[in-house]
Amino acid sequence: MTASLDRLLAEIRACRICAAHLPLGPRPVVQASATSRLLIVSQAPGRKVHETGIPFNDPSGDRLRDWLGIDRDTFYDAGKIAIAPMGFCFPGTGKGGDLPPRPECAPAWHPRLFPLLTGVRLTLAIGQYAQAGLLGEHRGRTLTDTVLAWREHLARGVLPLPHPSPRNRLWLTRNPWFETELLPILRERVANALADSDRAG
Numbered sequence: 001m002t003a004s005l006d007r008l009l010a011e012i013r014a015c016r017i018c019a020a021h022l023p024l025g026p027r028p029v030v031q032a033s034a035t036s037r038l039l040i041v042s043q044a045p046g047r048k049v050h051e052t053g054i055p056f057n058d059p060s061g062d063r064l065r066d067w068l069g070i071d072r073d074t075f076y077d078a079g080k081i082a083i084a085p086m087g088f089c090f091p092g093t094g095k096g097g098d099l100p101p102r103p104e105c106a107p108a109w110h111p112r113l114f115p116l117l118t119g120v121r122l123t124l125a126i127g128q129y130a131q132a133g134l135l136g137e138h139r140g141r142t143l144t145d146t147v148l149a150w151r152e153h154l155a156r157g158v159l160p161l162p163h164p165s166p167r168n169r170l171w172l173t174r175n176p177w178f179e180t181e182l183l184p185i186l187r188e189r190v191a192n193a194l195a196d197s198d199r200a201g
Contacts, residue, residue, distance in 0.1 A: 002034045005116045012088060012109055018102040021091075028088035029055050035119045036082035037193040040064075041134055042126040043163065044087035044101040055083040063164035064126070069187035070194070080194055082117055084110065086129045097167065101129050121193040125153075127163040134158050144175065150182055159186060 012030050019026045029045045048058045056064055056075070065075050075081060087101025088109070110133070125134045128143045135153060139160070140146040146153070146160045153160050162168050162178070172178060 005032065005034050005113075008109075008112055008116065012113070015088065015105075015109070017108060018089070018104045021102060022089050023092040024050055024090055026089050027053060029053055030084055030088055030113075031055055031076070031078045032082035032084060032113065032117060033078040033080075033119075034116065035079045036117055037080055037119055037121045038190060039082045039084065039114075039117060039120045039123040040126065041123060041130040042083070042085040043129045044085050044098065044105075045090045046098055047090055047093070050090035055085075059166050060164045063166075067161070067164060067183060067186060068190045070190065074194065082120065084113055086133050106133050122189050123158045125158050125160045127161075131160050135160065144171075147175075147178065147182070150185075154185075154189070159189065161186070 009030060009032060013028050015028050016026050024047070027045075027050050029049055042056075045055065046058055046060070049055060054076070055061070061075075065072065068075070085101065087105040089102065089105070091099040091102055093099065123134065125131045128146075131139045131143065131146050135146065135158060138153065138156070140149055143160075143162060147162060150160055161182075162171055
């Protein structure tokens, strides 16, 4: 299993299927291990992540780690946390910010990757593209509707979250229930999932 996953990760990191559409060229960013207990499915790397090759190595990552209640060392321990966005490469920038993840990416890789992550105890769907990909017809009409129904989705093992981008400050201000109701549960579930990892180790 570990050898199969290592081969697949090497394939992903060498992927060029949408190279012609990437303004800065391909640089797939992914983190995973057969023992990962938490799976983070996000949108696509931003420019800073593209430059460093380190997932969530930006202000969004700082906020996400705060939400999860974990430090950088834990976050970047592939033995505990897998990070597999809907698009592995930076898609470029449009008028309103980063472009959506390339549509070729997730269908090409997620069906091969996710079955190998047999240790995952909790999956986070961060942002509307991840929620569309993971929840399908079960997601709400809007991101807010989807996150509001987090209890329903958590019963399926997926916890939907807004994107932790600084651009979402207004959403967080308008939805104080996220911090008061959902964040404590998020931190508890993450701690439990990672405790499983520690016990297994």
